[in-house]
Amino acid sequence: MIGVVQTALSLDVRGVRYAYPDGHVALHGVDLTVPRGDRVALLGPNGAGKTTLVLHLNGILTPTEGSVRVGGLAVTPDRATLAEVRRRVGIVFQDPDDQLFLPTVAEDVAFGPANLGLRGAELAVRVDEALAAVGMSEHRARAPQHLSFGQRRRVAVATVLAMHPEILVLDEPSSNLDPAARRELAEILRGLPVTLLMVTHDLPYAAELCDRSVILDGGRIVADAPTLDLLGNETLLARHRLELPYGFTPQP
Ligand SMILES: Nc1ncnc2c1ncn2[C@@H]1O[C@H](COP(=O)(O)OP(=O)(O)OP(=O)(O)O)[C@@H](O)[C@H]1O
Numbered sequence: 001m002i003g004v005v006q007t008a009l010s011l012d013v014r015g016v017r018y019a020y021p022d023g024h025v026a027l028h029g030v031d032l033t034v035p036r037g038d039r040v041a042l043l044g045p046n047g048a049g050k051t052t053l054v055l056h057l058n059g060i061l062t063p064t065e066g067s068v069r070v071g072g073l074a075v076t077p078d079r080a081t082l083a084e085v086r087r088r089v090g091i092v093f094q095d096p097d098d099q100l101f102l103p104t105v106a107e108d109v110a111f112g113p114a115n116l117g118l119r120g121a122e123l124a125v126r127v128d129e130a131l132a133a134v135g136m137s138e139h140r141a142r143a144p145q146h147l148s149f150g151q152r153r154r155v156a157v158a159t160v161l162a163m164h165p166e167i168l169v170l171d172e173p174s175s176n177l178d179p180a181a182r183r184e185l186a187e188i189l190r191g192l193p194v195t196l197l198m199v200t201h202d203l204p205y206a207a208e209l210c211d212r213s214v215i216l217d218g219g220r221i222v223a224d225a226p227t228l229d230l231l232g233n234e235t236l237l238a239r240h241r242l243e244l245p246y247g248f249t250p251q252p
Helices: 050-057 079-088 105-115 120-133 149-161 179-191 203-209 227-231 234-239
Strands: 009-019 025-035 039-043 065-070 089-092 167-171 195-199 212-217 220-226
Touching: 009 050, 009 195, 025 050, 025 065, 025 195, 025 220, 039 050, 039 203, 050 065, 050 089, 050 167, 050 195, 079 089, 089 149, 105 120, 105 149, 120 149, 149 167, 149 179, 179 203, 195 203, 203 227, 212 227, 220 227, 227 234
Parallel strands: 039 195, 039 212, 089 167, 167 195
Antiparallel strands: 009 025, 009 065, 212 220
16 A cells, blocks of 8 residues: 555545646635545535536646645555545546446446456455445346436446445536435435545535535635535525525425
8 A cells, every 4th residue: 555544534635726727726725624434515606616626636636736635645646646546536427428338237337446456256246235335236237328317327336336435526416317316316325334525506415415515616615514504594505606496495
């Protein structure tokens, strides 16, 4: 293992500032810590910097200033560190088709751990566990493109879980799901024993899954508090272009 320091923090983002090559500053000194096992929602209007921040977590972007640590490991651009960081940070993209490209569900889930060198029974166990965690074991031999969108999203989650990540990062996990698939995915995510960072515009979903929410706006963290407190603050929500669906009242 490369310089692993045992820590109770899955994520430790300190003073991250990032300017895109065209000079646009998308992050202005972001601090964010996520203790291991917590579930945190990352909220904010379009253009707030949420994607930019997520791309720092697995080293796709390197901060102009500041630092990112994942499970104690500093994210640096050298190859060995990046490989370990990408195993630790499992990103589930909004479109599952970005993550599923092999003939069967089981092969897609095996792809990541096989790349880590797992073989035989050890690999089979990883695949079985990940598919069971998302309730997709019975679909293991099917072609991903023949599954429903909700099922494909669950398989995309499994491909990441099979890597035994330190933190699962979900980009808009409830988008394009019907009410039943949305609820089923929430139940699955709530039962996973992993740290979770969920980027979402779906405030009821944040309330359902995450005790804590962070609002990013204009490249700055403008609120970090219990989700129910944030969602109960109409002035704060309006100031940051966040809206609850009509008739929704946050319930403890
Ligand atoms: N490649 C780029 N070059 C220059 N500016 C960029 C680039 N990508 C994003 N930006 C800018 O950085 C800011 C943050 O964008 P980002 O995509 O991180 O926001 P976001 O919160 O994820 O938005 P959304 O909710 O719409 O996905 C925006 O002002 C955006 O225009």
